[in-house]
Amino acid sequence: MATVAEVTVRTGRRAELGLLALTVLIAVAARGLVDYHADYLVISDMLVYTGAWVAVALAIHLALRRWAPFADPVLVPAVLTINGIGLAMIRRIDFAYAARGRETDFGQVQAVWTLLGISLAILVILLLRDYKLLRRFTYTAGVLGLVGLLLPLLPGIGTQINGARIWINVFGKSLQPGEFAKIAFVVFFAGYLVSNRDTLALAGPKVLGMRFPRPRDLGPLALVWVAAMLVQIYERDLGTSLLLFGIFVAMLYVATEQLSWVLTGMAMFTVGAVAAGAFFSHVGARYTAWLHALDPEVYRSGQSEQLVRGLFGMASGGLFGTGLGEGRPDLVPYAESDFIVASIGEELGLTGLLAILTLYIVIVQRAMRTAIGIRHGFGKLLSAGLGFAIGLQVFIVVGGVTRVIPLTGLTTPFLAYGGSSMLANWIVIGLLLRISHQARRPEESSA
C-alpha cells in the first residue's frame, strides 16, 4: 500500500541557472575548438563571444524569473546548447569553404538570427500573458497558416530556390513562411479540436470496432488540411507536407484517443506516398535515391550523391568523431543547412550526435509533460502539438540524412542554417515556456 500526494512544485530557476552555465561553457568551447583548428583563435574575439553568450543566457533567465517563474527549467538550456553547437558548426563550415576559396558568412548571419529568435521568444513570454488568448484566434490562425503557405506562389515576392517554391523575399532576405505556418496550424488544430473533440470521437458510424467521425464534424479540418496538402504538392515541398500531415494526425489522436485516426492517417499516408512516387518524377527520384543510394548508376546520375557523401562523412566520424574542425564536412553539399546533422556526425561522432538527439528528446518530453500537467484542453493540445512538431521535424531530417526515410528538405530546428526556422522554433519555445509556466504554477489564477 502506498499513499500518493502531489509534490511541491519547485520553480527550478536555480537549476536552470546551473544548466545555463554548462550551456555557455559548451557553446564557447565549441567555438574555441573550431577557431583553434582553423588557426584563427583570437583571445579578444573569444572574450566578446563569451560575454555575448553570458548576456544572452542571463537575459532569458532573468526574463523567465520576471515573467514566467514557473516555466520549465530544462527547456531553455537544452535549446541553447543545440543552438550553440549549431553556431560553432556553421562557423566551422564557413572556414572549410574559405579554405576552398568560397567566401561565406553563414556563421555571422546565423548568430544574428539566433539573437532575433531569442528576442522573439522573450517577446512571446512578455506579451502573451495567458496562452488561452490564442484560442480566440483559432480560425484566424487557420487562415494565416494557409496564407503563409500560399505566399510563395504570389508572383513578385515568391522565389523558387532549388526546385521548391517555398521562399518569399522580404527586404532582400528570403523567408520561409511555411515554418511559421506550422505554428499557426498547430494553434488552429488545437482550437478546433478542443471544441469538437467529443463529436469527433463519439458520433459517427462504427466500422470494425473503431468509430469513424461524421463528415460534417470533420469539414473545416479536412478543408484546411486538403488545401495545405495541395499547396505543398504544388510547391514541391515534401518535408513540410509530411510534417503538417504528421502534426494533424498526432493532434487528432491526442484530442480523441481514437486509434482509428492513427490507422486512417497511416493508410492515407501510404496511399499518398505511393501515388506521389508514381505520378511526380521528383518524388520518384527521391525514392530511388533512398532505396538505391549506393548503386553506382544512381550515384553517378547525381541523385544520391549528397546523401551518400553525408553517409561517408558520418562513417569517417565513427564513434567519437574526427573532432571539431578536423573533418571534411564541406565535401557534402549544403553541409551548413540540410546536412548539418551529417557534419555533426562526422566531427562529433555518434557520441556527439546522440547527445544532441537526446537533447531533442528532452525538449519534446518537456512539451509532453507540460501537456499532461496542464488542465486546460486547449493547452494540452497546443503543447502536445508543438512538441510533436519539433520531434517529427527532427525525425524527418535526421531520418532523411541517415537514410531511414527518403530525404526531404526540412531544417533541423535550432541547428541548421536558416533564419525562418530559427525564428519560428524560438517562437515555439516561447509558447512552450508560457504554457509550462501555467501548467507548473501551484494554483491557477482567477484570470
Add this chain to the structure above:
Amino acid sequence: MSQLSITLLRMGFLVLLWAMVLSAIAVLRADLYGTRITSRGRGREARPAPAEKTAAPSRAGTGIRTGSISTKAPSNAHLSVTAGPLKGTTIPLGSAPVLVGRASTCTLVIDDDYCSAKHCRVYLDATTWMVEDLGSTNGTYLGNQKVTDPVPFREGDVIRIGATALELRR
C-alpha cells in the same frame, strides 16, 4: 599541439556535452512523476516535513496542491479516493474545509461530467466531520442516502460523486 592533446580536447568536448545532457535529465528526473509515492507502513510521520521552500506563498484552503494542510493537521484523518479516475489519491484533512468539484479552485478536482463545478464540501464541525452538498446537479450520496443538509461523515463512510467514491479514513 600534439596528437594526444588534440584527442583529449576532442574527448573532453564530448564529455562536456554528455555532462550537460545528463544534468538536464537529472533536473527533470524529480519531475517525471507528478506525485510522490510513500509507503504506507512506515507512515508519513517518518517522512521529514517538506523543508524546502514552497514555490508559492502558502494557500490554505487549496490544500492538496501546496501541501499546506497536510503538515499541520492535528489528526490523521484523510479522504481516500476509492473509485473513479483519481483512485489512489488521498487528501489529508485538516482544519480547513475540503472543497470537491470540477472547478480548478477546488481542493479535489474531479473531471467528470456528473460532477458540478463546486459539488460538495467536507468540513470539521467541532469534532465531527460533516459533508454538505453545494447544490450540485447530480447530487452527493452518503452510502445510499442523497445528501441535502450537512450530515455527519464518519470514519469508513463513503460518499459518491458521479463515478468517484471518497472514503473517510484515519
